[in-house]
Amino acid sequence: MAETSGTSGASIELEHLTKRYPGAAEPAVDSVSMEIKAGETVIFVGPSGCGKSTTLKMINRLIEPTGGRIRINGEDVTDIDPVRLRRKVGYAIQSAGLFPHMTVAQNIALVPRMIGWGKGRIGDRVEELLDLVGLDPGEFHGRYPRQLSGGQQQRVGVARALAADPPVLLMDEPFGAVDPITRDHLQDELIRLQRELHKTIVFVTHDFDEAIKLGDRIAVLRERSHIAQFDTPEAILTNPADDFVSGFVGAGAALKRLSLTRVRDVEITGCPTVTFDDPLQEIFNKLRSSGTHEVLLLDGRGRPYKWLRRGDMMRAKGSLARAGTPVSDTVTRDATLRDALEAVLTDNAGRVAVTGRHGEYTGVVDMETLMNSVHELLEADRLEAMEHQHELEEIRADRTHAEQEGAVGGGRTA
Ligand SMILES: Nc1ncnc2c1ncn2[C@@H]1O[C@H](COP(=O)(O)OP(=O)(O)OP(=O)(O)O)[C@@H](O)[C@H]1O
Ligand SMILES: [Mg+2]
DSSP states (O other), rough: OOOOOOOOOEEEEEEEEEEOOOOOOOOOOEEEEEEEEEOOOEEEEEOOOOSSHHHHHHHSSSSSSSSEEEEETTOOOOOOOHHHHHEEEEEETTTTTTTTHHHHHHHHHHHHHHOOOHHHHHHHHHHHHHHHTTTTHHTTTTGGGGGHHHHHHHHHHHHHHHOOOOSSEEEEEETTSSSSHHHHHHHHHHHHHHHHHHEEEEEEEEHHHHHHHOSSSSEEGOOOOOOOOEEEHHHHHHHHHHHHHHHHHHHHHHHHHHHHHEEEEEEEEOOOOEEEEEEEEHHHHHHSSSSSSEEEEETTTTTEEEEHHHHHHHHTTTOOTTTTTOOOEETTSSSBBBHHHHHHHHSSSSEEEEOOTSSSSEEEEHHHHHHHHHHHHHHHHHHHHHHHHHHHHHHHHHHHHHHHHHHHHHHHHH
């Protein structure tokens, strides 16, 4: 890989940072204070209009604060020349925000030119950055933004933000406009980049899953950028500060749990199975006697082949070859509950067959089991969080008690 030993992150301190837009009754951002450590990735999440973008843009003074201070690596940058500030702070936005009449190379060169780099140095840097974000310099250098896919534009946007090697990178919903698969890839690339570059990243998103995936810490913001909670993803998931936060993470917490748990951890049930060798009458009997409304037809090697219902058998006039619905998806015991849920939903019938090492049928997981397990897991998380809270309170109470005793004791001897 090309030279990546660039400038690593700087700390950011916001101190009572405030923005009051002219004519507005209320400030858009009201006295936000937070400390972001050097090299940390912090995610801002919060409802639309709560002031995320305004807060972010004040950090590089694309928007001028009306109150409070900003410190980067201890230096007060609230009043320095904004051009000087752009060297410290790179900025990438939703749908890349590339200039359409400039080539990829010209777009990336923007800030280095602004701060007076020489031509040769800029040229080298552009090549290096294209390579870094996974675009072939020879191929993409001279293209215009409209000749790129959404994901490629986004990569160029990130390259542009990194151009002058700033210690701080601000990203405002940078992956908001691309499809979910590209988004996943871009997220993975950002994680890889960050492992190499150790920038300080402040990243705005609506998507709590994205926040969990990318963030060292997440700031959940409410109206006027008031901080509802600022903590690690794990802490927010297991111990949301209040209803506002749990409302925000609810679905995210469940999904994260789904990805952390395996099919082998939940109850695998069975369903009646039949094979091509079974007499039709026996299949009818099984359908009639079993509590379920369907049986699973296995192929010659014991693998799930078709789901058969009573109506299917009637319609196909008893011919197994024509009857039933082919099994479209199965899961193994190592699949995540998220995979299982996906399969259950895709199949649209509320269950999925579980298979062993050779694809052979070993059981069934149904929607109800999945839902119950997730519910139990979340409940367990909540209990654990409560116990933790309880322990903390006890420690605190003990300490207060000890202090009081100490004070009283001291009084007596005096
Ligand atoms: N230039 C402006 N002039 C006046 N008011 C503004 C301006 N820009 C933003 N606002 C207001 O400030 C508040 C915060 O806006 P901001 O763009 O920071 O929200 P946000 O959290 O980024 O929202 P979203 O998630 O929709 O991007 C909103 O009420 C918005 O209407
Ligand atoms: Mg915004």
